[in-house]
Amino acid sequence: xxxxxxxxxxxxxxxxxxxxxxxxxxxxxxxxxxxxxxxxxxxxxxxxxxxxxxxxxxxxxxxxxxxxxxxxxxxxxxxxxxxxxxxxxxxxxxxxxxxxxxxxxxxxxxxxxxxxxxxxxxxxxxxxxxxxxxxxxxxxxxxxxxxxxxxxxxxxxxxxxxxxxxxxxxxxxxxxxxxxxxxxxxxxxxxxxxxxxxxxxxxxxxxxxxxxxxxxxxxxxxxxxxxxxxxxxxxxxx
Numbered sequence: 098x099x100x101x102x103x104x105x106x107x108x109x110x111x112x113x114x115x116x117x118x119x120x121x122x123x124x125x126x127x128x129x130x131x132x133x134x135x136x137x138x139x140x141x142x143x144x145x146x147x148x149x150x151x152x153x154x155x156x157x158x159x160x161x162x163x164x165x166x167x168x169x170x171x172x173x174x175x176x177x178x179x180x181x182x183x184x185x186x187x188x189x190x191x192x193x194x195x196x197x198x199x200x201x202x203x204x205x206x207x208x209x210x211x212x213x214x215x216x217x218x219x220x221x222x223x224x225x226x227x228x229x230x231x232x233x234x235x236x237x238x239x240x241x242x243x244x245x246x247x248x249x250x251x252x253x254x255x256x257x258x259x260x261x262x263x264x265x266x267x268x269x270x271x272x273x274x275x276x277x278x279x280x281x282x283x284x285x286x287x288x289x290x291x292x293x294x295x296x297x298x299x300x301x302x303x304x305x306x307x308x309x310x311x312x313x314x315x316x317x318x319x320x321x322x323x324x325x326x327x328x329x330x331x332x333x334x335x
Contacts, residue, residue, distance in 0.1 A: 110136075111311045113303025114147055115160035115244070116223040118291045121147055124284045124300035125154065128311060135280050138287050138300060144226040148235075158242040158307035160299060161220075161227045164324070164331030168198030176333045179318050180246060187256045190245045192217045197326070200228050233328040240310055246335040247302035250309075250316075251277055261295045270298045278305055306335055 108129040115122050120142040126135040141147045147157070166172060174194050181188035192214050199213065199221060213221070231239070248257050251273040259266030274281045284301045285294070309315040315334045322332035 108132075109155040109311065110152070111156040111158075111304065111307035112147075112154045113158050113160075113242075113300045113305070113307050115296060115299045115303055116220055117293075117296045119289075121223075122289070122292055122296050122300045123147060124297070124304040126304055126308065128155070128308065133279065133308060135278065135283050135301075135304065138284050138289065138292075138297065140289055140292060144223070144230055148230060154238065156307045156311045157239045158247075158303040158310060158334070159227070159239055160242060160244060160303055161224055162194035163227065163231055163236070163239065163241040164322075164329040165194060165197045165200070165228065166331075167326050168196040172196055174331045175323055176241075176318050176331055180243060180333050183318070184245055184249060184256050187245045187249070187260075191243060194331075195221055195224055197228075200225050231329060236330055240307075240315075240334045241332065242303055242306045242334050244299040244302045246318075246333060247306045248273060250335045251302070251305060261298060267294060267298060270302070274298070274301050274305070310334060 108127045110125050110127055112123050112125040117140065119140050121144055122138060122140055124135065124138045126133055162174075164174070166174060172193065177191055177193055180191045184191065195213060195217060217224075245257070248270055249255065257266065257269055259269050261267055261270060271285060274285065278301065281301055284304070285297050287297060306315065318333045318335070322330040325331055
């Protein structure tokens with residue numbers, strides 16, 4: 098995949114991407130040397146449209162599972178367990194990833210699986226979009242991340258106090274982003290149909306992680322990733 102920007106344009110573009118009610122919310126920023134300039138966020142109908150954006154994104158920090166256990170007895174990825182342990186009181190925000198067996202279900206009436214929580218079941222069609230598009234070579238550009246891990250890193254490796262369901266939690270997250278991401282208000286104050294403020298906070302946090310990945314300063318969980326049966330790394334990056 099070619100990098101968005103590059104020598105001809107004089108900059109690259111990185112993005113934080115998260116599912117939202119209308120499709121996929123993308124918070125992007127131009128990067129050139131030490132300059133980091135957020136852009137107004139956009140909504141794409143499908144994940145394929147995100148990948149088809151031209152010029153393409155240099156780095157995507159994606160709030161969706163990449164790498165899946167086939168099924169059977171073992172159904173929980175190590176990276177999900179480790180992230181929950183790291184986040185402690187915020188660990189419940191890290192949901193079990195679907196298995197490849199879940200994606201094999203064709204009828205929506207069959208989508209519900211007992212090992213998946215309500216959130217993962219609702220998002221399963223979005224996650225299937227990612228599964229269709231992902232291949233090992235795409236992991237040069239697309240990295241699985243998680244908003245709460247991004248906020249954990251922003252907060253000095255300390256889990257946040259409040260859930261984003263509460264005003265105090267939203268203010269806590271906005272304050273952290275404001276300290277580290279110049280002009281982040283362009284993202285957080287955007288008015289997009291059917292996109293809640295909590296999703297804008299998540300996308301902005303993922304954008305921060307995309308910047309860290311681009312600058313080669315991100316951390317992997319686990320440090321030595323597991324691999325799924327299709328050669329995809331099962332890891333989270335922050």
